[in-house]
Amino acid sequence: MDVRDIIKVTVISLGLGLGLGACASGPSGAGGDDDTTNATDCSALMGIPAGDDPAVIDDLEDGDEGISENGSRVGAWYSFNDATAGGMQEPSDAVDFKPSMDSACGMYAARTHGKGFKEWGAGIGLDLNAPTPAMGQPELRLKYDASQYTGIAFEAKGNVSIRMQIAEIATLPMMEGGSCVPGTMDGMMCEDGFGKVVALSAGWKTYQLPFAELKQEGWGWPVTFDAKTLTGLQFSCLQNLDFDFSIDNVRFY
Ligand SMILES: [Ca+2]
Numbered sequence: 001m002d003v004r005d006i007i008k009v010t011v012i013s014l015g016l017g018l019g020l021g022a023c024a025s026g027p028s029g030a031g032g033d034d035d036t037t038n039a040t041d042c043s044a045l046m047g048i049p050a051g052d053d054p055a056v057i058d059d060l061e062d063g064d065e066g067i068s069e070n071g072s073r074v075g076a077w078y079s080f081n082d083a084t085a086g087g088m089q090e091p092s093d094a095v096d097f098k099p100s101m102d103s104a105c106g107m108y109a110a111r112t113h114g115k116g117f118k119e120w121g122a123g124i125g126l127d128l129n130a131p132t133p134a135m136g137q138p139e140l141r142l143k144y145d146a147s148q149y150t151g152i153a154f155e156a157k158g159n160v161s162i163r164m165q166i167a168e169i170a171t172l173p174m175m176e177g178g179s180c181v182p183g184t185m186d187g188m189m190c191e192d193g194f195g196k197v198v199a200l201s202a203g204w205k206t207y208q209l210p211f212a213e214l215k216q217e218g219w220g221w222p223v224t225f226d227a228k229t230l231t232g233l234q235f236s237c238l239q240n241l242d243f244d245f246s247i248d249n250v251r252f253y
Pocket residue numbers: 059060061103104105106107108109248249
């Protein structure tokens with residue numbers, strides 16, 4: 001942690017302590033970073049506690065793996081990867097997801113880093129409607145109606161490009177609660193959700209992705225995007241990368 005970070009942390013702490021917009025240093029910033037012109041405007045994001053805004057999916061500020069329990073959503077963050085032998089990802093997909101203390105605004109964000117994945121890569125995701133199943137029942141991902149919204153917004157930073165992808169009933173395998181029958185050939189796979197690639201940078205930036213701009217990649221069953229049947233979101237990077245990226249303030253807009 002250099003001096004600038006210590007100053008930042010102090011500003012954040014003061015901002016939180018006083019109930020003011022934390023890290024609201026404004027577009028001019030104090031650090032002289034290259035990204036200040038597109039820097040995240042925390043003053044706009046910190047004014048409304050996540051629990052009071054039905055559009056906020058999660059700001060990570062409760063420090064746990066569960067998303068914000070508002071907007072009738074219930075689910076958790078998780079890590080995933082292509083399971084290459086020797087691949088390393090933190091947080092591991094074998095344990096409950098843990099937020100990191102390096103945030104766009106506030107205290108916590110969802111960070112993942114790792115290397116050694118050679119098939120298709122790794123990432124982190126969250127479910128929008130996955131209630132804890134009753135004893136003995138399978139864990140299913142249920143649909144969430146987001147048709148009142150235009151798209152997904154979030155803050156992110158990192159050393160790679162990531163693809164934000166939406167899971168919906170039509171791309172979710174049947175065994176997980178979807179309607180997709182997994183095939184074995186190209187063009188007949190499940191989980192080819194609608195998404196878009198964005199290039200990240202070293203400083204936090206705000207990304208806003210309208211549903212209308214999202215596309216499937218083409219290796220799975222072609223389906224129709226239906227904002228009434230979303231099951232989750234994923235943020236992933238490709239294979240053969242030494243990756244480190246963070247996501248915060250995931251929200252509908
Ligand atoms: Ca946060």
